Amino acid sequence: MSKKIAVLGAGAWGTAIAKVIAEKENDVLLWSYETEVRDDINKKRENSRYLPDVELPKTLKATSDIEEAADGKQFLIYATPSLFLMDTLKKSLSVNSIREGKTIIAVITKGFLPTENGPRLILETMEDYLPGFFRQSLVYISGPSHAEEVCSGKVTGLIAASENAKNSIRFRNLLKNPRLLVYSSLDVWGVQVAAAAKNVIAIAFGILDAMKTIGRADMFGDGTESLLLAAGLNEIQILGKALGATHPETFTSISGIGDLDVTCRSKYGRNRRFGKEIIEKNLLKPYKNIDDILSRINEIGYLPEGVAAAKYIQILAEKHKLKMPVSIGLCKLLNRELEPDEFCKNLLDDWVKR
Numbered sequence: 001m002s003k004k005i006a007v008l009g010a011g012a013w014g015t016a017i018a019k020v021i022a023e024k025e026n027d028v029l030l031w032s033y034e035t036e037v038r039d040d041i042n043k044k045r046e047n048s049r050y051l052p053d054v055e056l057p058k059t060l061k062a063t064s065d066i067e068e069a070a071d072g073k074q075f076l077i078y079a080t081p082s083l084f085l086m087d088t089l090k091k092s093l094s095v096n097s098i099r100e101g102k103t104i105i106a107v108i109t110k111g112f113l114p115t116e117n118g119p120r121l122i123l124e125t126m127e128d129y130l131p132g133f134f135r136q137s138l139v140y141i142s143g144p145s146h147a148e149e150v151c152s153g154k155v156t157g158l159i160a161a162s163e164n165a166k167n168s169i170r171f172r173n174l175l176k177n178p179r180l181l182v183y184s185s186l187d188v189w190g191v192q193v194a195a196a197a198k199n200v201i202a203i204a205f206g207i208l209d210a211m212k213t214i215g216r217a218d219m220f221g222d223g224t225e226s227l228l229l230a231a232g233l234n235e236i237q238i239l240g241k242a243l244g245a246t247h248p249e250t251f252t253s254i255s256g257i258g259d260l261d262v263t264c265r266s267k268y269g270r271n272r273r274f275g276k277e278i279i280e281k282n283l284l285k286p287y288k289n290i291d292d293i294l295s296r297i298n299e300i301g302y303l304p305e306g307v308a309a310a311k312y313i314q315i316l317a318e319k320h321k322l323k324m325p326v327s328i329g330l331c332k333l334l335n336r337e338l339e340p341d342e343f344c345k346n347l348l349d350d351w352v353k354r
């Protein structure tokens with residue numbers, strides 16, 4: 001039986017997820033903030049801005065009216081970037097099916113959210129705004145995936161994490177197909193931390209990748225990148241434990257090392273690209289500090305979510321007294337307190353001392 005689903009956020013990943021669900025003969029309404037993206041999808045069956053050259057099914061339609069998108073839906077997926085997620089959530093709170101707890105909600109956004117009490121994980125922040133029906137029932141979906149590959153049928157694995165096992169299974173069944181494998185998890189804290197923190201490591205990976213070919217080929221190689229990958233995974237585990245992760249295997253699964261590896265190494269990775277362009281294009285030169293980057297993030301032309309995550313991880317690391325030299329060092333680099341050479345030297349010094 002056809003289901004009614006809304007996806008709020010028509011970026012590449014939101015569009016890809018909407019396409020996957022619509023191809024299973026479900027009615028999917030995709031909310032786009034940008035009217036030109038909405039019109040492109042409805043008239044040309046394509047999201048040429050965020051996911052070009054991908055034909056979208058007829059059962060997928062777009063709207064810029066958030067109430068039209070969300071109301072009366074059995075399943076609702078928030079897909080806007082972390083910088084805009086709370087604005088999207090607040091706009092949708094007046095929708096009847098949300099006010100009455102009649103829809104099942106999932107989130108595919110990665111990152112931390114700023115609050116009056118400091119950075120917090122996405123689901124716990126959303127629960128403070130949503131009606132009580134949704135407490136401990138939200139589903140968080142993550143894993144080593146790229147919109148372009150999912151749309152072209154490349155085999156991909158995802159994790160659907162929730163404290164409500166039934167809701168996890170419901171979204172797993174909604175999404176899965178022979179080439180999109182979806183697994184359940186109860187560790188919503190660990191999966192969220194891994195999803196957010198890996199973007200920070202990917203920026204550092206991109207910096208190192210560029211330095212392998214620009215000036216430091218005598219010092220850095222593939223083995224150095226693997227060293228960074230391992231150090232990054234260790235930091236993700238440290239932060240995850242501090243923030244309430246319940247299952248150590250989360251970090252050795254696809255939601256941990258799997259997502260970290262693809263984000264660092266894939267040609268599609270925006271955070272890796274951002275790190276490379278810090279070296280190759282001197283990308284940080286126009287910015288005074290990390291807050292300046294975030295306030296002018298649209299100038300970059302794509303969205304490296306690891307910039308905001310780096311800022312929030314430094315705050316969390318200081319709060320919990322955590323040793324996280326890669327993440328904290330990268331935050332200092334983005335804040336223009338360190339040059340790339342100094343960042344790499346500090347990391348090497350730290351690794352030598354261990």
